[in-house]
Amino acid sequence: MNRIVLIAGAGPAGLTAALELLRRSDCIPIVFESLDDVGGISRTINHHGNRMDIGGHRFFSKSDWVMDWWRTMMPVAPEKNADGLSVIPEADRHLLVRPRLSRIYFLRKFFSYPIALSAQTLGNLGFARLVRIGLSYAWACLFKRKPERNLEDFFINRFGKALYATFFRDYTEKVWGRHCRDISPEWGAQRIKGLSILGALRHAARKLFSRAPADVAQKGTSTSLIERFLYPKYGPGQMWHIVADEVRARGGIIHLGHTVVAVRMEGLRVVGVTTKDSHGHVRTWQGDHFISTMPISELVAKIDPPVPAEVLEVGSGLCYRDFITLGLLVRKLKPTPQGKGPMNLVPDTWIYIQEPDVKIGRLQIFNNWSPSLVTTPDAIWMGLEYFCQEGDELWTMSESEFFRFAVAELEKIDLIDAADVMDHHLVRVPKAYPAYFGSYDLFSVIRDYTDTVPNLYLVGRNGMHRYNNQDHSMLTAKLAVDDIIAGNVSKRGIWEVNVDDEYHEEKRGAS
Numbered sequence: 001m002n003r004i005v006l007i008a009g010a011g012p013a014g015l016t017a018a019l020e021l022l023r024r025s026d027c028i029p030i031v032f033e034s035l036d037d038v039g040g041i042s043r044t045i046n047h048h049g050n051r052m053d054i055g056g057h058r059f060f061s062k063s064d065w066v067m068d069w070w071r072t073m074m075p076v077a078p079e080k081n082a083d084g085l086s087v088i089p090e091a092d093r094h095l096l097v098r099p100r101l102s103r104i105y106f107l108r109k110f111f112s113y114p115i116a117l118s119a120q121t122l123g124n125l126g127f128a129r130l131v132r133i134g135l136s137y138a139w140a141c142l143f144k145r146k147p148e149r150n151l152e153d154f155f156i157n158r159f160g161k162a163l164y165a166t167f168f169r170d171y172t173e174k175v176w177g178r179h180c181r182d183i184s185p186e187w188g189a190q191r192i193k194g195l196s197i198l199g200a201l202r203h204a205a206r207k208l209f210s211r212a213p214a215d216v217a218q219k220g221t222s223t224s225l226i227e228r229f230l231y232p233k234y235g236p237g238q239m240w241h242i243v244a245d246e247v248r249a250r251g252g253i254i255h256l257g258h259t260v261v262a263v264r265m266e267g268l269r270v271v272g273v274t275t276k277d278s279h280g281h282v283r284t285w286q287g288d289h290f291i292s293t294m295p296i297s298e299l300v301a302k303i304d305p306p307v308p309a310e311v312l313e314v315g316s317g318l319c320y321r322d323f324i325t326l327g328l329l330v331r332k333l334k335p336t337p338q339g340k341g342p343m344n345l346v347p348d349t350w351i352y353i354q355e356p357d358v359k360i361g362r363l364q365i366f367n368n369w370s371p372s373l374v375t376t377p378d379a380i381w382m383g384l385e386y387f388c389q390e391g392d393e394l395w396t397m398s399e400s401e402f403f404r405f406a407v408a409e410l411e412k413i414d415l416i417d418a419a420d421v422m423d424h425h426l427v428r429v430p431k432a433y434p435a436y437f438g439s440y441d442l443f444s445v446i447r448d449y450t451d452t453v454p455n456l457y458l459v460g461r462n463g464m465h466r467y468n469n470q471d472h473s474m475l476t477a478k479l480a481v482d483d484i485i486a487g488n489v490s491k492r493g494i495w496e497v498n499v500d501d502e503y504h505e506e507k508r509g510a511s
């Protein structure tokens with residue numbers, strides 16, 4: 001008889017697991033997804049024909065397996081311009097090769113990111129500030145502070161006090177809602193490791209002397225320096241819709257609007273789950289294996305009979321950072337040095353808003369991710385990103401309040417005129433970032449318990465409470481499938497993904 005694999009979540013991890021099971025075994029995956037769409041955080045939202053990416057999802061990986069997997073699902077657009085970038089194809093089902101440009105907006109000026117020692121940076125920062133940065137960097141190189149007790153120590157050791165205070169301190173606080181002194185240095189090791197001043201200089205020099213466009217995978221390059229990436233013509237959700245279609249075509253089952261509300265165990269085995277659908281109907285399902293991409297804090301609370309008290313306690317102490325993105329359609333931006341055409345369209349895919357007098361963290365320019373995301377003619381479609389905490393004053397604002405607040409912020413920092421706003425759409429994303437504080441230090445208590453349940457596999461981003469990108473999430477799903485097929489009950493391989501990697505979605509912690 002075919003084995004049934006129950007899967008919680010139809011994000012990249014859950015769908016990858018389902019498709020891999022169908023491709024490589026006779027298991028039947030049954031996927032439950034709380035939302036009425038697939039893709040998880042990597043879904044795309046269609047608002048009046050304009051598509052929003054929650055955060056801006058670059059498709060790149062240092063794993064050949066992942067890169068090949070994506071290319072098999074969607075071919076890369078065949079025609080390229082002289083820079084190796086895709087000419088936007090007529091056909092819908094294509095991955096585009098897109099350029100990355102993200103700059104920092106600070107002191108009402110644009111700075112390159114990562115910060116380059118250019119005439120523009122010198123001019124923007126001013127001589128005095130620059131000397132302070134240079135001296136404190138030299139000091140940090142000569143006298144490294146040890147040990148690194150927190151993220152502040154981590155930053156200062158690598159960048160010096162002045163650069164830390166100018167570019168990292170306030171922004172990190174915006175992202176995480178707490179001071180760098182209250183964040184574990186492990187976060188830096190996970191997220192910033194590949195980025196250094198010398199690395200950025202070496203990269204700039206290489207760029208100057210090499211004219212060949214880099215391969216999209218760019219294996220030797222730190223994430224912050226990745227200049228070209230793959231991107232589905234209609235946003236990341238297009239990829240996950242194609243994957244979901246193939247799962248269904250091969251006999252897999254996806255139940256949208258179904259939340260896993262209980263995970264039933266007998267002894268040390270999962271025997272099934274209980275779901276509640278959007279109409280309130282409760283149903284139980286039996287399975288031979290259970291792959292979970294739901295947040296661990298929720299998983300451990302839903303296991304029935306209850307897990308040991310200390311596991312429950314660590315689970316309930318795990319913290320998250322939540323996220324709000326406001327899609328904003330405008331006729332034009334205010335003129336800026338690199339703004340082009342009647343809309344003053346800047347070339348950036350996204351912009352870090354470093355200004356301390358506003359709460360906005362990043363600004364996505366969806367036109368530059370893929371022109372096909374925007375169907376309103378002669379308009380700029382943006383994503384205004386806010387990092388927040390479920391229940392705080394940002395989270396609880398009504399859509400119209402939030403809209404007024406966010407437009408006022410962009411006006412304040414001289415990027416738009418409120419009169420140019422044409423449309424908007426608000427998306428709240430709970431648990432967008434698993435945090436490395438709260439009870440995270442005690443995470444091994446959870447892992448020691450879940451690892452002893454042979455047919456339970458924790459994969460993905462919140463599923464493992466790890467800052468995993470799509471590719472990491474997919475790799476963990478693939479390894480779970482390998483284990484199910486091989487009858488391997490050790491979860492060690494899965495936990496090793498993204499432990500020692502240098503590539504992550506965003507070195508500044510904002511994606």
Ligand SMILES: Cc1cc2nc3c(=O)[nH]c(=O)nc-3n(C[C@H](O)[C@H](O)[C@H](O)COP(=O)(O)OP(=O)(O)OC[C@H]3O[C@@H](n4cnc5c(N)ncnc54)[C@H](O)[C@@H]3O)c2cc1C
Binds near residue numbers: 055298461471473
């Ligand atoms: C702002 C931002 C920018 C990012 N940028 C990039 C990028 O550039 N490149 C990149 O590769 N990655 C990026 N990422 C990371 C990427 O979004 C995640 O790695 C990926 O979506 C994780 O996939 P997942 O399947 O593990 O989890 P998710 O995408 O979170 O999917 C989990 C799914 O499970 C569902 N679920 C939860 N609980 C239950 C339940 N009890 N029952 C049923 N369903 C449930 C959820 O609704 C969700 O759909 C970014 C993330 C953020 C927040």
